[in-house]
Amino acid sequence: DAEITQSPRHKITETGRQVTLACHQTWNHNNMFWYRQDLGHGLRLIHYSYGVQDTNKGEVSDGYSVSRSNTEDLPLTLESAASSQTSVYFCASSPDVNTEAFFGQGTRLTVV
Amino acid sequence: SQQGEEDPQALSIQEGENATMNCSYKTSINNLQWYRQNSGRGLVHLILIRSNEREKHSGRLRVTLDTSKKSSSLLITASRAADTASYFCATPHHTGRRALTFGSGTRLQVQP
Numbered sequence: 210d211a212e213i214t215q216s217p218r219h220k221i222t223e224t225g226r227q228v229t230l231a232c233h234q235t236w237n238h239n240n241m242f243w244y245r246q247d248l249g250h251g252l253r254l255i256h257y258s259y260g261v262q263d264t265n266k267g268e269v270s271d272g273y274s275v276s277r278s279n280t281e282d283l284p285l286t287l288e289s290a291a292s293s294q295t296s297v298y299f300c301a302s303s304p305d306v307n308t309e310a311f312f313g314q315g316t317r318l319t320v321v
Numbered sequence: 322s323q324q325g326e327e328d329p330q331a332l333s334i335q336e337g338e339n340a341t342m343n344c345s346y347k348t349s350i351n352n353l354q355w356y357r358q359n360s361g362r363g364l365v366h367l368i369l370i371r372s373n374e375r376e377k378h379s380g381r382l383r384v385t386l387d388t389s390k391k392s393s394s395l396l397i398t399a400s401r402a403a404d405t406a407s408y409f410c411a412t413p414h415h416t417g418r419r420a421l422t423f424g425s426g427t428r429l430q431v432q433p
Contacts, residue, residue: 240419252364252423254414267416299363306419307352307371310411312363 211236215300215313222320228287230316232300240303241283242310243267243275245296252299258283290320325353325410325424333430340397342427344410345390353386353393354411354421364409367395402433 213234222228234241239260244252254267256275264275272294274286287294297317301310328343346353352371356364370377370386370393377384383396397404407426414420 242420244423249425251409251425252421254416254420254422257420259419265416267414267420301364303419307369307413309354309366309369310364310421312356312365314363315361 213300213302213311213313215298215316217316218314219317220319222290222318224290224292224320226290228290228318230285230287230298230300230318232283232285232313233281234300234302234311235281236302236304236311237280238302238304238311239280240305241277242301242303243273243283243285244299244301245269245294246299246315247296255285255298256283287318290318292320294318295320325412325422327408327410327424327427329427330425331428331430333432334400335432336400336402338400338431340400340404340429340431342395342408342429344393344395344424346393346410346412347391348412348415350388350412352413353384355382355384355393355395356409356411356423358407358409358426360406367408397429400429400431402431405429405431 216231242257243255258277300313303310325346354369355367381398386393409426411421414422
């Protein structure tokens with residue numbers, strides 16, 4: 210069955226370190242997204258991509274970057290981790306505009 | 322800023338009762354979606370309703386959309402303990418309409 214997987218599921222890192230969270234989908238969806246979920250804020254959009262070599266900033270993109278070298282993967286990089294980036298991160302994909310999104314299980318990141 | 326806001330923030334009911342959650346949004350939309358999130362898991366799509374639809378059913382779920390009031394409701398009939406989860410409404414994101422904007426969610430607790 211097609212799926213979307215995130216790794217790692219849990220990570221603890223130190224302030225200032227570079228961290229990369231992986232997202233891999235096997236649906237062949239063009240659209241991929243990264244969100245972060247914090248108490249009181251729901252999910253907020255970090256970056257998104259509509260296809261290979263396409264990346265766009267969301268509403269909370271500062272301190273994050275993404276790259277899209279193939280259809281299946283959209284890794285999220287924290288250039289220099291900060292305590293404010295402690296959160297649960299969700300990757301999602303969708304096949305088209307105005308369609309449902311499929312979410313990964315999330316990565317819980319703690320920056321100490 | 323968040324497009325959708327759910328109400329109530331938390332709801333506790335007994336098994337067999339109906340649960341109603343409401344969502345209000347700010348700008349014109351062409352569709353609205355509802356998602357469920359079990360504790361520690363990713364979001365799962367429940368239903369999508371388009372702006373030209375007023376009501377939609379899926380099993381025990383009934384969703385209404387009132388574009389004049391910029392509001393939607395999700396009704397879960399004959400609730401079960403397994404319905405315990407957080408429920409989010411989602412609308413097209415202003416920065417990229419294939420992305421979604423989520424509210425803070427309604428936490429539903431169904432007591433057995």
